[in-house]
């Protein structure tokens with residue numbers, strides 16, 4: 001898609017990211033403070049995309065503290081009007097090449113009912129001709145909120 005631009009976020013983007021996540025169920029909405037910190041301290045491993053100067057997508061991730069070759073993807077979001085155009089994949093490719101060239105593996109979690117998210121990560125693995133393994137990780141009983149689904153761990157790689 002033409003007119004899409006990609007860049008690392010900064011402190012001033014935190015609020016817009018918060019608003020985008022707020023309007024993107026079923027994502028968990030974290031505090032505005034959390035997004036401000038992510039956009040500042042973790043800007044290297046986060047990326048945003050803009051369409052006509054409006055925020056159209058965002059990925060937060062960080063280097064796994066116990067696995068130095070693994071990028072843990074925390075949240076991926078694309079504006080609801082722009083889904084289905086492989087924008088999330090473009091963001092993740094750029095994030096890795098520019099901010100995390102050391103990443104050989106990607107880990108993330110998905111809830112079993114989130115088909116779009118699961119498809120996105122499976123497609124990403126296929127595009128990179130690598131495997132996507134699934135493991136049980138955060139079971140339902142671990143969450144404070146009874147209505148929270150379990151979170152399955154996906155491990156993609158080697159890239």
Ligand SMILES: CC(C)(COP(=O)(O)OP(=O)(O)OC[C@H]1O[C@@H](n2cnc3c(N)ncnc32)[C@H](O)[C@@H]1OP(=O)(O)O)[C@@H](O)C(=O)NCCC(=O)NCCS
Nearest residue numbers: 024026075076077078083084085086087088116117119120
């Ligand atoms: C998951 C998400 C980031 C994918 O972004 P995207 O740029 O639309 O990704 P893709 O274009 O690669 O599409 C991925 C899948 O989304 C689904 N999809 C396609 N068009 C869609 C649309 N208009 N609306 C919703 N989902 C759609 C399809 O299942 C597609 O897989 P397929 O092409 O194999 O059928 C996006 O759907 C989103 O922001 N969802 C809400 C937030 C969320 O759940 N994030 C993931 C958990 S962290």
